[in-house]
Each structure stands twice: as structure tokens, then as C-alpha cells.
Amino acid sequence: MPKDRPASRCSLGRRTSWLFWSSMSGLGGLYLILILLLVFVDFQYANWVDIQTSLADERVRFSIYLSLTTCSLAAILSIWVAVPTGYVLARLGRDSIQRNLEQRPRLNQLAQLIRHSVDTILDVPIVLPPLVVGISLLVLFQTPLGRALDHTTQDFFSWLGFPGIRGITYEIPAIILAQFTVAAAFAIRTMRNTFEQIDERPELVALTLGARRFRVFYTVAMPQAWRGTVAAFTLAWARSLGEFGPILIFAGTARMKTEVLSTTVYLNFQFGNLRGAVVASLILISVAVVALITTRLLLLSGYRGGRR
């Protein structure tokens, strides 16, 4: 009997743990099935031949290439902004302000208030309805400042040898800007979380060793944040790929001009070409999945390389 006891406890434990894990994963499993079904029905509507015909279509290829480049651009720009911003937000957090301004409660309060407002403002693009982003961009570029920017950009493109690109509004740069506006907010959030999870103490030690803040940032902080940076980049990239509302308003949906994959889906739908829309969606899904897998692999290889 005493021998049995551990065994029975073990089986009870196994039973409850089975119950626990299956009930906990049940809902997630349903969601997984939903995602798979969504992709599956898309394949019902279009066959391999349709996809091949689509890929042979110059316009579809254009929109794929344009999607990929604009997304990458928007994602890189987002990272440029997100990395320093995320670091500032993480390191000038509540505690840090508290610590540095302890002697001056008024200033402390003010700094906390500013920090809160900055935090909130940086989240605005995330909560803003997509169409509002588009309309706001459109209107912004009609102000004197926006117009000047538009003209300068046009001159710059002419100088580059692209006189056919007329500034920003309703042109390719509008796509990038629309994608960037939303993607950057997500990237900033991710980078901030990343830096918040990184221990600040190695950076303080680096300071005592004689390193200036800039050096501390790129020799100690950044190397620890690279996985977070890749994650932020992926998130920004994926957001940009799926971006549609602002592009519709701010960049238009002109074929072979500002047509990205999401636009292709929309245009095909609008022209009553459901099959074309589904094929474009499948391409969109494939591109996104490939990107996600690549990032995962990249992160995984980084892990095997002895990092954290």
C-alpha cells in the first residue's frame, strides 16, 4: 500500500493536469481552427492556376513588390524612431524621474505629467480609426507646411531622376507615410517594453567605467535589445502590410501607381472580381507568413548562438 500511494497521487496529478491543460487550450484551439478555416476557404475559391495567372500579371507583381518595399521602408523608419523613443520612455520612467527629481516635488510632478501625456499621445495612432489617420494626413499635407514639404519632396525626386513622382500626396511616399504613422506607434510600444525588461544596472556600471551615455546605449543597451528590435520590426512590417484605410484615403488606389496588396484585394472586390480578390488575399497571407517564419528563425538562431 505505501508503495501505491505515490503512484496514485501521480495518476491523480496526471489526470488533473490533463484536465487543466486541455481546458486551458480549448479556446485557443478553437481560435486556431478558425484561422485555418479562413485560409482554407480562400483556397476553395481559387486554385493554383488562378494564383499562377495572377502572379504572371504585371499589375499583381507590381503590387507585391510595392507592398514589400513600402512595408520594409515603413518598418525601418519605425525602428529608427522607436529605438531611441522606447529607450527614453523606459529609462525616464516613473521611478527614474522620481529618483532624479526627489529634491524638487513640483518639478517632479510636472515631469510625471509630461511623461504621462507623451505616453498617451504616442498611443493615439493605435486607437485612431484608420480612416481618421488617412483624412488627417490628407488634410495635413494641404497646410502651407505640408505643401512646402510636398514640393520639396517632388524636387528631391526629380533630382533623383524620378520627375514622374509628384511629391507625397497620392504617391508612393504617401503609402510609406501612412504605414509608418501607425506602425511606428506599435514599434515604440514594443521597444519600450523591451528596454523596460532590460536591467539598467549594467548601463550604470558602464557609466562608472567611463562610457558616455551614447556609448552605453550602443554597446550595452542595444545589444541586449536586438531581439526586441527584430520583434518590433516584424510587428511594424506586418502592420504596414495589412494597412489599408489610411492608404485608401491618403494614397489613393491607382493601378500600377499606389497599388499595394491590400489595395489589390479591395480593387478586385470593387470590380466584382471575387476570385481575383481571394487570390490577392492568398498572396498577402503567404507573404505575411513567410515574413513571420523568417523572423522566428532569425530569433531562434540568435537564441542558439548563446544569447540570453
Next chain:
Amino acid sequence: MIFSRTTQNNRNGRASVALLLGLASIVVVFLLLTFSLRLRPDARRTTADNVQINVYCAAGVARPVEQLVNEFNALMGTHLEIVRTGGSGELAGQIATEFQSGVQRGADLCILADDLLLEKGQNDGMFREVFPLAVQKPVIAVAAGSDWDIQSLSDLVSRTEISYGLTSERAAIGKMARAIAKRDQLLIPLEVNRKTDSENVMTLAQALITGSLDAAIVWDTTVNQLNQGSDQPVLEIAAYVDPQDQIAGRVGLAVLATSSHPTLAIQFARFMSAPDTGGPAFHRFGFVTHPGDHWEEVPEVHLFMGSMFTPVLEERVRHFGERHGVNIYSRWEGCGKLVASIHSINDPELFPDAFFACDTHFMKQVQEYFQAPISVSSNDIVMAIEETQASQIRSPKDLLNANLRIGLCDPDQSALGWLTQQLLSSTPYQALYEKIQEQSAVTVDAGPTLVSQLTAGGLDVAFVYRSNVMADPHLTKNIKIIPLHHSRASQAVQPWAISKSTKNPELMRRLFEMIIRSDTMNSFEKAGFRVKATEKD
């Protein structure tokens, strides 16, 4: 690992890879930007030939419009592009946003399936020209081969087992369907029993195809377009929403007031509405087209205009011709001369496409060649007198006693002359005309000549139209107008008529629309005309 491996080879030992990546990303951004711009086939086109017309097109009309845009571009070497499609209301909304915020590269022209929106846009000053294109009818559509037997709108809304959808009121079809339902007092059941409220007609039709709905209120043309896009019919028409055909969707094209290339846009509008060019594309998808003029790249029209209109209309007609890309040959002369020309022209190419006469008297002489005339304005005959002489003259009778140089118009050559003759021969003037004619210094063939002579000091008094004097207030500030209080003095009525033989009736109708537009009519009034109600006589 990556971060430290490369560090050793650096100048000061250890520039971090983070820094290198940052710098590399700048290069990548530049390369990607260049690549994305290079993708555009027309990126290297210079600005000179970079004329692009942006077309916004209602979803329900997109198929024929796309075809016509391609045909037009191939024919003319232009760059028209459908840059936006969507529900009519949605598009009108974006255009309004662009209009209000002053977007420079927004729509040049739009094709909407809702004539109320087109009219509203025109009233708001957003749309300059509106061209009617086609008519489509709301129908109740079901998936092809389905068993639903739906006879009418009331059938649809009363049978709760049918799940049907319609679009929101922002799309023309939704608006139309509700208008019919309201008339038939079915609006409440229609709204209550509908299952969905799509944003535009194509979205709704797709829902029908995929089987999410049993029936939907769409355009007859939507059904045609979708059936043509697939190998076999996907939808069929179960019933017409309005069997009486009173309420239908009118598709029209509007040229925006802010369009950067209105002439090209209007040319495209003519192309679309021409029965020989636009017609087939629309008919292919089941539209009933509004007949426009036959397609000509640059139409040529001849206008005969009474000389009294010169100050108000000459510039506007020229401007109209430029904007519409039309060659307008116009003659501005006394109406007698114009009538004589009309009688004598043998070459149908030179025959006027429209005639705007100074008085109905002349129109009547050539009525056989023209469609029913429309009275546009009326004008008074007045005595125009040099200021210093004005004190002694109160009525035409006073002229006989004063030693004044009098100017008259020839009654055969001009309406003014004829009307003057009529006026001064009737009670209470009786035979005054002959006496004045004997005394008159000159008889010319048009009123403006008399005014010129008055200002030059060659005449003391003349019988002219009020508008002749008011045409140039600066020049005529020394001339006083003495109104003639007589019923016959205000009988000059200016009719407009379009030739029966014209090849461009639609164009002439547009020109006429320009003439009766409020700003032109205001100038008419400023010039001394009285604006008439513009119904057909």
C-alpha cells in the same frame, strides 16, 4: 554572438554592431526608396508630359468605365486613371474633403451613380460640368439557379424567411431603394427586415454570390457585370423594384471645379457619352445610355449671336470653347444680317449650330431650321442722350423741336431698328417714326455702333437697347438714359434656339446651360437685360 564577433576589427576596437546596423539601415532605406519609385512605370516621365487625370468611379459602374478609360488612353495617349472606386456617397465624401482642404492632386472627374449627389456637388461649386451618362434600374437579385420566387418589393419585405440585404444610403442604390419603398409605404418593413447594410453595391453583390444572403437589392447592371465576369451566370434578376420605372439611378460624370486639366476631363466625358464610343461599353453591361453627341476629338460649331450680347457673352463663349476643347466659330452681328446669312448659307458645315437672337421677330424668320426657341432675357429700348442735352428732352416727341443729331438702327438689318420702328409708329407716337427718320443723322445696323458714335460726340441722341448703353459704364458715363414708358418699349425678347441639323446638340445644350447659369445671368442683369424664366416658348 553577432554583436561581439565583428567588434574586434574596428578602428577603436569596438564600434558596436548596433551602430553599424543603424548606419546600414540608412543605406537600405535609400535603396528601397529608389527601388519602390523605380517600380512606377511612369516615374521617369518628365513633368511636361506628365498630365494625369484622376478618375473616381462609383463601384457599380467601374467595369464599363475601366474599359472606356483604357480605350480613351489608347486613342489619345493620355493618362487617365481610376484612382478611387467605392460607393457614390463615399466618393462624394472624399471629394468634398479634398475640395474643402484644397488637395491639389485629388479627383479631376468622378462618375457617380446618384444624380442627387451630382446636383448637390454642382450647387456647392464642387462640380463645374455634369454629363448624364446612363440609367440603371434597381432590381431584386438572387443567386443564379436559386428557388426563390420573389415577385415584387412587397413580396421581398413581407416574407421573413428571405434574408435580404441592401446598401446603406451612402450608396446610390440604397438611397434609390429606400425612395421607392417610401413611395410604396414599405420603408419600415424594408428597414426592419433587412439583414445587412453594405457600404456599396459590389460588396453587397459579393455577399449574394457567396451565399450569405438570399436576395439583395442591386442594380440591373450589377447583375450583368458580375455575370460577364464569370464563366457562367452567378446572379439573376427576380423582380424590378420599381415596375413603373419612375425612380431609377442616373449615372453621371462630373468635372471638378478644381480639376487641373478640365479640357481633357471634358473631352473624356464627351467620349464616354458619345453613342459611338461610350455606348457599346455601357450597353455591354446592360446600361441604358443617355445619348450624347457623336465622338469628335475637337468638335467644330458655329454660333450666330446677336450683337447686343457681345459685351456679356463674347468672353464667356471663348472661355467655354477653350475649357471644352471645342472650336467655336461665332459671329456677333446685327440680327437682320445673321438671318440673311442663315437664309443664304448652302454649306451645311457652316450652318449655325445655334442662334441667339436679339428678338423673337428674327427667330421667327428662320424658325423652320431650329428647334423650339427658349426666351432667355428681355431688353428695353431707351433714348440714350448726351448729358448736356438731357434737360430739354423728356419724350421722343421733344426730339422734333430740338435741333439734335439723332441715330437710328436700320429696321431691316437689326431687331433694334425694327422694334424702334414699331414703337414709334404706335400710339401715342403715331407717325413719329417717319418724322424722326427724316431728321436722323445716321442709320446703322447695330445698337453698339450708335453708342460708340454717341460717346465719340458724333450724335446727340439715339434709340438703343438699355444693355447697349450699360455694356461699358465707364465709356458711357456722359450718356443719360431716358426710359420710354410704353409697353412696346420692353418687347425685345431674346430667344435661344439650337439648330435642327446640328451634330452637337448636347454640346449646344451645355453652352446654353453656361448662358443661363446664375453668374452669366447676373452679368446679363448688370448689363441692363431682364432675365426671363427659361421655359420653352
Next chain:
Amino acid sequence: MIRIRELAMRQGSFHIAGVNLTLPDQSYAILMGPTGCGKTTLIEAICGLRPVTSGSIQLGDHEVTRQPAFDRNVGYVPQDSVLFPTMRVDHQIEYALVIRRIAKKERRARVAELAELMGIGNILKRFPQGLSGGERQRVALARALAFRPQLLCLDEPLSALDPTTKSQISALLKRVHSQERVTVLHITHNPAEATELGTIVFEMVGQDIVRIRS
């Protein structure tokens, strides 16, 4: 000579005021006190990582109270050693030298010298992950000593180690002190360390620092 006069600091609701401390050159000073009495705060202030309300800190002839951390030349070994997680051990050690633009040859020599002193020659090419507590502490020491600081601040360097390692490190600290001729400020709550290592011992009693042995 390191001299701290009337130093006052604040951290949340926690205050320290009127701290006075004088360390002769090349002394091994031990500062004792119960956990949470502000020892770490004091050491951070000396390193320049924490602003002070009033008072002064003097390192040799220089008044450094308002100087930023990177100008102070104070070696700092925090509790749990806190290595740079993404940097190889040898790179960590020469980090301060790279910043000071020391030639590569000299850097190598210094790293080798310190590696020998610390007995870590075999782990120079490794990353901090997987190093034992003792090894980490040695690397942290080497890193802090590389640029020959005037003052070496040790925050509970022995507290998290097992007894064997503890005695090894303890011996190492003694060796370091004599060989590197650096002034050491070592804070701990363990009186045994004070007896074993300190040439001069202070204790924090409430707000005051009392010298209990010299």
C-alpha cells in the same frame, strides 16, 4: 585620501544626512551596517550614479560631488557583479580601456595581467551566461580595476557566494589590494569580513558613521 563631508541624500521616504567619512590612501575600508541602512545608496553616490542633496565628496585633490559618473575614475563592483550580458569576458575587462583609447597592445597586456591576478585566464573568451558566481565576481573585479581607478567600491562582494568561493574571493581581494595598490571601500553586513579584510572599519549607526577600528 578620500573625504566625504556632511553628505545628505534622499531616496523616496528614506533620508541620509550628515555622512562623514575619510579614507586614507591605499587603505582597505570596510563599512558595516544592517541591510537597508543606506550603504548601497552611499556607494552609488560616491560612484556618481545618484544625486546628492548637499555635502561634498573629494577624491584625492578633486572635488567630484557634481561630476558625472564617467568622469570620476571610481571602480564599481555592484552586488551580484552585474556583467554586460552580451559581451565576451575579455571585452568586458578592456571596456574601460577602449573608452580611454588605450593602444591595443597595452590593453591586451592589462587584460592578461588582470586575468592572471584573478585566475580567469580560461574563461576570457566566454560570455557571462553560465559563469559561476565566483567567476562572475572575479570578472567584475577585473573590469572595475582595468583602468586603475583611485577608488574601488565593492558592494557586498561576498554575500551571495558559497563558503568555499567566499574564502577564495576573500583571499583574492587581499591580493588585489596589495598588488593594485588601490583604495578600497567595501560594504558588508558581515562583521567577519571586517575582521579579515579591513585595515580600517566603519559602522553605520543610525545616521552616523562610527570608526570602530583603524
